[in-house]
Amino acid sequence: MEDADVLKSVTRVDQLKDLAKLLEAANKVLPFVVTISGRVSSDTPINCEYSGLRGVIVEETAEQHFLKHNDAGSWIQDSALMLSMCKEVPWFLDDGSARVYVVGARGAAGLVLDIGSEVFEESGRSLVRGTLDYLQGLKMLGVKRIERVLPTGTALTVVGEAVKEMLEPADTTSLSRHSMWYKYASVGFAAFGFYLIAKHAFQFIMERKRHWEIKKRVLDAAAKRTPDNEGLNGKAENGVNDTRKDGQMPDICVICLEQEYNSVFVP
Structure with a gap:
Protein backbone atom coordinates (compact mmCIF):
# COMPACT_ATOMS: atom_id res chain seq x y z
CA MET A 1 0.00 0.00 0.00
CA LYS A 164 18.23 17.74 -17.23
CA GLU A 165 21.41 17.41 -19.24
CA MET A 166 23.90 20.10 -18.21
CA LEU A 167 25.66 20.37 -21.58
CA GLU A 168 24.21 20.50 -25.06
CA PRO A 169 26.08 18.75 -27.88
CA ALA A 170 27.18 22.13 -29.32
CA ASP A 171 28.67 23.15 -25.98
CA THR A 172 30.52 19.86 -25.76
CA THR A 173 31.98 20.40 -29.24
CA SER A 174 33.06 23.92 -28.30
CA LEU A 175 34.77 22.69 -25.14
CA SER A 176 36.59 19.99 -27.11
CA ARG A 177 37.82 22.55 -29.62
CA HIS A 178 39.02 24.91 -26.88
CA SER A 179 40.78 22.10 -25.02
CA MET A 180 42.63 21.22 -28.23
CA TRP A 181 43.87 24.81 -28.62
CA TYR A 182 44.91 24.92 -24.96
CA LYS A 183 46.86 21.72 -25.49
CA TYR A 184 48.73 23.16 -28.47
CA ALA A 185 49.43 26.41 -26.57
CA SER A 186 50.83 24.52 -23.58
CA VAL A 187 53.14 22.53 -25.87
CA GLY A 188 54.33 25.77 -27.50
CA PHE A 189 55.04 27.47 -24.16
CA ALA A 190 56.88 24.37 -22.95
CA ALA A 191 59.08 24.36 -26.07
CA PHE A 192 59.83 28.10 -25.68
CA GLY A 193 60.73 27.62 -22.01
CA PHE A 194 63.04 24.75 -22.92
CA TYR A 195 64.73 27.00 -25.53
CA LEU A 196 65.34 29.74 -22.95
CA ILE A 197 66.80 27.28 -20.45
CA ALA A 198 69.04 25.70 -23.10
CA LYS A 199 70.22 29.14 -24.29
CA HIS A 200 71.11 30.24 -20.76
CA ALA A 201 72.95 26.97 -20.09
CA PHE A 202 74.90 27.27 -23.37
CA GLN A 203 75.95 30.85 -22.60
CA PHE A 204 77.04 29.83 -19.11
CA ILE A 205 79.13 26.94 -20.45
CA MET A 206 80.79 29.12 -23.11
CA GLU A 207 81.58 31.82 -20.52
CA ARG A 208 83.16 29.26 -18.21
CA LYS A 209 85.13 27.84 -21.12
CA ARG A 210 86.43 31.28 -22.11
CA HIS A 211 87.52 32.01 -18.53
CA TRP A 212 89.26 28.64 -18.35
CA GLU A 213 91.12 29.27 -21.63
CA ILE A 214 92.28 32.72 -20.46
CA LYS A 215 93.47 31.28 -17.16
CA LYS A 216 95.31 28.52 -19.00
CA ARG A 217 97.03 31.02 -21.28
CA VAL A 218 98.09 33.07 -18.26
CA LEU A 219 99.54 30.02 -16.54
CA ASP A 220 101.31 28.88 -19.71
CA ALA A 221 102.78 32.35 -20.26
CA ALA A 222 103.94 32.53 -16.65
CA ALA A 223 105.57 29.12 -16.92
CA LYS A 224 107.27 30.15 -20.17
CA ARG A 225 108.65 33.34 -18.65
CA THR A 226 110.12 31.60 -15.59
CA PRO A 227 113.33 30.39 -17.36
CA ASP A 228 113.69 33.81 -18.98
CA ASN A 229 113.45 35.54 -15.60
CA GLU A 230 116.13 33.25 -14.18
CA GLY A 231 118.42 34.18 -17.08
CA LEU A 232 117.68 37.83 -16.55
CA ASN A 233 118.56 37.58 -12.85
CA GLY A 234 122.03 36.31 -13.80
CA LYS A 235 122.53 39.31 -16.03
CA ALA A 236 120.73 41.94 -13.99
CA GLU A 237 122.91 44.89 -14.60
CA ASN A 238 123.65 44.30 -18.27
CA GLY A 239 120.11 43.09 -19.03
CA VAL A 240 118.44 46.15 -17.59
CA ASN A 241 120.70 48.49 -19.46
CA ASP A 242 120.25 46.59 -22.73
CA THR A 243 116.48 46.59 -22.33
CA ARG A 244 116.42 50.30 -21.61
CA LYS A 245 118.53 50.88 -24.66
CA ASP A 246 116.21 48.87 -26.87
CA GLY A 247 113.16 50.73 -25.52
CA GLN A 248 111.39 47.54 -24.37
CA MET A 249 110.15 46.67 -20.90
CA PRO A 250 110.71 43.18 -19.48
CA ASP A 251 107.13 43.05 -18.15
CA ILE A 252 105.14 42.34 -21.31
CA CYS A 253 101.53 41.17 -21.73
CA VAL A 254 101.10 37.50 -20.89
CA ILE A 255 98.26 37.18 -23.40
CA CYS A 256 99.76 38.47 -26.59
CA LEU A 257 103.43 38.33 -25.47
CA GLU A 258 104.10 41.35 -27.68
CA GLN A 259 102.99 44.51 -25.89
CA GLU A 260 103.53 45.88 -22.41
CA TYR A 261 100.88 44.74 -19.94
CA ASN A 262 98.38 47.29 -18.60
CA SER A 263 96.24 45.13 -16.29
CA VAL A 264 96.65 42.47 -13.64
CA PHE A 265 94.55 39.27 -13.19
CA VAL A 266 93.58 38.73 -9.58
CA PRO A 267 92.63 35.10 -8.76
Whole structure:
Protein backbone atom coordinates (compact mmCIF):
# COMPACT_ATOMS: atom_id res chain seq x y z
CA MET A 1 0.00 0.00 0.00
CA GLU A 2 2.81 2.39 0.80
CA ASP A 3 4.44 1.82 -2.61
CA ALA A 4 1.09 2.35 -4.32
CA ASP A 5 0.61 5.67 -2.52
CA VAL A 6 4.10 6.77 -3.58
CA LEU A 7 3.40 5.88 -7.20
CA LYS A 8 0.17 7.87 -7.14
CA SER A 9 2.09 10.98 -6.08
CA VAL A 10 4.58 10.67 -8.98
CA THR A 11 4.12 13.14 -11.84
CA ARG A 12 2.86 11.47 -14.98
CA VAL A 13 4.34 12.77 -18.25
CA ASP A 14 1.90 12.24 -21.11
CA GLN A 15 4.34 13.25 -23.85
CA LEU A 16 8.10 13.21 -23.55
CA LYS A 17 8.38 16.65 -25.13
CA ASP A 18 6.64 18.09 -22.04
CA LEU A 19 9.35 16.78 -19.70
CA ALA A 20 11.73 19.69 -20.38
CA LYS A 21 9.06 22.25 -19.38
CA LEU A 22 8.26 20.30 -16.23
CA LEU A 23 11.94 20.23 -15.28
CA GLU A 24 12.25 24.00 -15.69
CA ALA A 25 9.15 24.58 -13.58
CA ALA A 26 10.27 22.17 -10.86
CA ASN A 27 13.99 23.05 -10.79
CA LYS A 28 13.83 23.69 -7.04
CA VAL A 29 12.21 20.34 -6.28
CA LEU A 30 14.85 17.66 -5.86
CA PRO A 31 14.58 14.83 -6.59
CA PHE A 32 11.93 15.26 -9.30
CA VAL A 33 10.38 11.80 -9.83
CA VAL A 34 8.28 11.20 -12.94
CA THR A 35 6.62 8.39 -14.87
CA ILE A 36 7.34 8.22 -18.59
CA SER A 37 6.47 5.77 -21.34
CA GLY A 38 7.87 5.06 -24.77
CA ARG A 39 9.54 2.51 -26.95
CA VAL A 40 13.07 1.29 -26.29
CA SER A 41 15.53 2.64 -28.85
CA SER A 42 19.27 3.05 -29.27
CA ASP A 43 21.67 4.47 -31.84
CA THR A 44 24.06 1.54 -31.27
CA PRO A 45 21.99 -1.55 -30.41
CA ILE A 46 23.56 -4.91 -29.54
CA ASN A 47 23.22 -7.78 -32.01
CA CYS A 48 22.50 -10.92 -30.00
CA GLU A 49 24.71 -13.89 -30.87
CA TYR A 50 22.19 -16.72 -30.46
CA SER A 51 18.73 -15.21 -30.88
CA GLY A 52 19.61 -12.70 -33.60
CA LEU A 53 17.62 -9.98 -31.79
CA ARG A 54 18.72 -6.37 -31.40
CA GLY A 55 18.63 -5.11 -27.84
CA VAL A 56 19.97 -2.49 -25.45
CA ILE A 57 20.60 -4.82 -22.48
CA VAL A 58 21.81 -8.39 -23.03
CA GLU A 59 22.59 -10.92 -20.30
CA GLU A 60 24.36 -14.17 -21.15
CA THR A 61 24.69 -17.12 -18.78
CA ALA A 62 26.24 -20.54 -19.26
CA GLU A 63 25.56 -23.45 -16.89
CA GLN A 64 27.41 -26.75 -16.84
CA HIS A 65 24.94 -29.61 -16.22
CA PHE A 66 26.20 -32.92 -14.92
CA LEU A 67 25.33 -36.00 -12.88
CA LYS A 68 27.22 -36.63 -9.68
CA HIS A 69 27.54 -39.78 -7.61
CA ASN A 70 26.27 -39.35 -4.05
CA ASP A 71 27.11 -41.36 -0.97
CA ALA A 72 24.05 -43.57 -1.44
CA GLY A 73 25.45 -44.82 -4.74
CA SER A 74 22.88 -43.11 -6.97
CA TRP A 75 23.30 -40.37 -9.58
CA ILE A 76 21.71 -36.97 -9.04
CA GLN A 77 21.58 -34.07 -11.48
CA ASP A 78 23.27 -30.79 -10.64
CA SER A 79 24.60 -27.69 -12.39
CA ALA A 80 27.31 -25.05 -11.94
CA LEU A 81 27.44 -21.51 -13.30
CA MET A 82 30.27 -21.10 -15.79
CA LEU A 83 29.61 -17.66 -17.27
CA SER A 84 27.53 -14.62 -16.36
CA MET A 85 27.95 -11.54 -18.52
CA CYS A 86 25.86 -8.42 -19.11
CA LYS A 87 26.15 -5.85 -21.90
CA GLU A 88 24.41 -2.49 -22.09
CA VAL A 89 24.57 0.41 -24.54
CA PRO A 90 23.22 3.97 -24.18
CA TRP A 91 19.49 3.82 -24.85
CA PHE A 92 16.40 5.98 -24.58
CA LEU A 93 12.62 5.96 -24.67
CA ASP A 94 10.96 7.49 -27.72
CA ASP A 95 7.25 8.25 -28.06
CA GLY A 96 7.43 10.14 -31.34
CA SER A 97 7.50 13.59 -29.74
CA ALA A 98 10.95 13.42 -28.07
CA ARG A 99 13.47 11.04 -26.59
CA VAL A 100 14.60 10.59 -22.98
CA TYR A 101 17.74 8.67 -22.08
CA VAL A 102 17.49 6.04 -19.34
CA VAL A 103 20.43 5.44 -16.99
CA GLY A 104 20.81 2.75 -14.31
CA ALA A 105 18.04 0.48 -15.54
CA ARG A 106 19.98 -2.71 -14.75
CA GLY A 107 19.57 -2.11 -11.03
CA ALA A 108 15.92 -1.10 -11.26
CA ALA A 109 13.28 -3.13 -9.45
CA GLY A 110 10.78 -4.94 -11.62
CA LEU A 111 12.90 -5.07 -14.77
CA VAL A 112 12.54 -8.56 -16.25
CA LEU A 113 14.42 -9.31 -19.44
CA ASP A 114 12.90 -11.51 -22.10
CA ILE A 115 14.52 -14.87 -22.86
CA GLY A 116 15.80 -14.45 -26.38
CA SER A 117 17.49 -17.81 -26.70
CA GLU A 118 17.99 -20.99 -24.66
CA VAL A 119 20.39 -23.55 -26.11
CA PHE A 120 21.70 -26.80 -24.64
CA GLU A 121 25.05 -28.00 -25.99
CA GLU A 122 25.75 -31.65 -25.23
CA SER A 123 29.21 -32.62 -24.06
CA GLY A 124 31.37 -34.55 -26.47
CA ARG A 125 31.59 -38.29 -25.92
CA SER A 126 35.02 -39.88 -25.64
CA LEU A 127 36.35 -42.93 -23.82
CA VAL A 128 39.14 -41.04 -22.06
CA ARG A 129 36.93 -38.21 -20.85
CA GLY A 130 34.18 -40.58 -19.81
CA THR A 131 36.66 -42.61 -17.77
CA LEU A 132 38.07 -39.53 -16.03
CA ASP A 133 34.62 -38.19 -15.20
CA TYR A 134 33.56 -41.57 -13.86
CA LEU A 135 36.61 -41.75 -11.60
CA GLN A 136 35.71 -38.30 -10.24
CA GLY A 137 32.13 -39.37 -9.69
CA LEU A 138 30.77 -37.13 -12.46
CA LYS A 139 28.97 -37.52 -15.76
CA MET A 140 29.03 -34.39 -17.91
CA LEU A 141 25.75 -33.77 -19.71
CA GLY A 142 26.38 -30.48 -21.46
CA VAL A 143 26.25 -26.68 -21.28
CA LYS A 144 23.03 -24.70 -21.15
CA ARG A 145 23.31 -21.17 -22.58
CA ILE A 146 20.58 -18.63 -21.86
CA GLU A 147 20.38 -15.22 -23.51
CA ARG A 148 18.11 -12.60 -21.93
CA VAL A 149 17.54 -9.33 -23.72
CA LEU A 150 15.63 -6.05 -23.63
CA PRO A 151 14.79 -5.75 -27.34
CA THR A 152 14.53 -2.49 -29.22
CA GLY A 153 10.96 -1.45 -29.94
CA THR A 154 9.65 -2.78 -26.62
CA ALA A 155 6.96 -0.59 -25.03
CA LEU A 156 8.24 0.32 -21.57
CA THR A 157 7.14 2.48 -18.65
CA VAL A 158 9.84 3.87 -16.35
CA VAL A 159 9.51 5.52 -12.95
CA GLY A 160 12.56 7.43 -11.82
CA GLU A 161 14.29 10.73 -11.16
CA ALA A 162 14.37 13.16 -14.08
CA VAL A 163 17.58 15.14 -14.56
CA LYS A 164 18.23 17.74 -17.23
CA GLU A 165 21.41 17.41 -19.24
CA MET A 166 23.90 20.10 -18.21
CA LEU A 167 25.66 20.37 -21.58
CA GLU A 168 24.21 20.50 -25.06
CA PRO A 169 26.08 18.75 -27.88
CA ALA A 170 27.18 22.13 -29.32
CA ASP A 171 28.67 23.15 -25.98
CA THR A 172 30.52 19.86 -25.76
CA THR A 173 31.98 20.40 -29.24
CA SER A 174 33.06 23.92 -28.30
CA LEU A 175 34.77 22.69 -25.14
CA SER A 176 36.59 19.99 -27.11
CA ARG A 177 37.82 22.55 -29.62
CA HIS A 178 39.02 24.91 -26.88
CA SER A 179 40.78 22.10 -25.02
CA MET A 180 42.63 21.22 -28.23
CA TRP A 181 43.87 24.81 -28.62
CA TYR A 182 44.91 24.92 -24.96
CA LYS A 183 46.86 21.72 -25.49
CA TYR A 184 48.73 23.16 -28.47
CA ALA A 185 49.43 26.41 -26.57
CA SER A 186 50.83 24.52 -23.58
CA VAL A 187 53.14 22.53 -25.87
CA GLY A 188 54.33 25.77 -27.50
CA PHE A 189 55.04 27.47 -24.16
CA ALA A 190 56.88 24.37 -22.95
CA ALA A 191 59.08 24.36 -26.07
CA PHE A 192 59.83 28.10 -25.68
CA GLY A 193 60.73 27.62 -22.01
CA PHE A 194 63.04 24.75 -22.92
CA TYR A 195 64.73 27.00 -25.53
CA LEU A 196 65.34 29.74 -22.95
CA ILE A 197 66.80 27.28 -20.45
CA ALA A 198 69.04 25.70 -23.10
CA LYS A 199 70.22 29.14 -24.29
CA HIS A 200 71.11 30.24 -20.76
CA ALA A 201 72.95 26.97 -20.09
CA PHE A 202 74.90 27.27 -23.37
CA GLN A 203 75.95 30.85 -22.60
CA PHE A 204 77.04 29.83 -19.11
CA ILE A 205 79.13 26.94 -20.45
CA MET A 206 80.79 29.12 -23.11
CA GLU A 207 81.58 31.82 -20.52
CA ARG A 208 83.16 29.26 -18.21
CA LYS A 209 85.13 27.84 -21.12
CA ARG A 210 86.43 31.28 -22.11
CA HIS A 211 87.52 32.01 -18.53
CA TRP A 212 89.26 28.64 -18.35
CA GLU A 213 91.12 29.27 -21.63
CA ILE A 214 92.28 32.72 -20.46
CA LYS A 215 93.47 31.28 -17.16
CA LYS A 216 95.31 28.52 -19.00
CA ARG A 217 97.03 31.02 -21.28
CA VAL A 218 98.09 33.07 -18.26
CA LEU A 219 99.54 30.02 -16.54
CA ASP A 220 101.31 28.88 -19.71
CA ALA A 221 102.78 32.35 -20.26
CA ALA A 222 103.94 32.53 -16.65
CA ALA A 223 105.57 29.12 -16.92
CA LYS A 224 107.27 30.15 -20.17
CA ARG A 225 108.65 33.34 -18.65
CA THR A 226 110.12 31.60 -15.59
CA PRO A 227 113.33 30.39 -17.36
CA ASP A 228 113.69 33.81 -18.98
CA ASN A 229 113.45 35.54 -15.60
CA GLU A 230 116.13 33.25 -14.18
CA GLY A 231 118.42 34.18 -17.08
CA LEU A 232 117.68 37.83 -16.55
CA ASN A 233 118.56 37.58 -12.85
CA GLY A 234 122.03 36.31 -13.80
CA LYS A 235 122.53 39.31 -16.03
CA ALA A 236 120.73 41.94 -13.99
CA GLU A 237 122.91 44.89 -14.60
CA ASN A 238 123.65 44.30 -18.27
CA GLY A 239 120.11 43.09 -19.03
CA VAL A 240 118.44 46.15 -17.59
CA ASN A 241 120.70 48.49 -19.46
CA ASP A 242 120.25 46.59 -22.73
CA THR A 243 116.48 46.59 -22.33
CA ARG A 244 116.42 50.30 -21.61
CA LYS A 245 118.53 50.88 -24.66
CA ASP A 246 116.21 48.87 -26.87
CA GLY A 247 113.16 50.73 -25.52
CA GLN A 248 111.39 47.54 -24.37
CA MET A 249 110.15 46.67 -20.90
CA PRO A 250 110.71 43.18 -19.48
CA ASP A 251 107.13 43.05 -18.15
CA ILE A 252 105.14 42.34 -21.31
CA CYS A 253 101.53 41.17 -21.73
CA VAL A 254 101.10 37.50 -20.89
CA ILE A 255 98.26 37.18 -23.40
CA CYS A 256 99.76 38.47 -26.59
CA LEU A 257 103.43 38.33 -25.47
CA GLU A 258 104.10 41.35 -27.68
CA GLN A 259 102.99 44.51 -25.89
CA GLU A 260 103.53 45.88 -22.41
CA TYR A 261 100.88 44.74 -19.94
CA ASN A 262 98.38 47.29 -18.60
CA SER A 263 96.24 45.13 -16.29
CA VAL A 264 96.65 42.47 -13.64
CA PHE A 265 94.55 39.27 -13.19
CA VAL A 266 93.58 38.73 -9.58
CA PRO A 267 92.63 35.10 -8.76
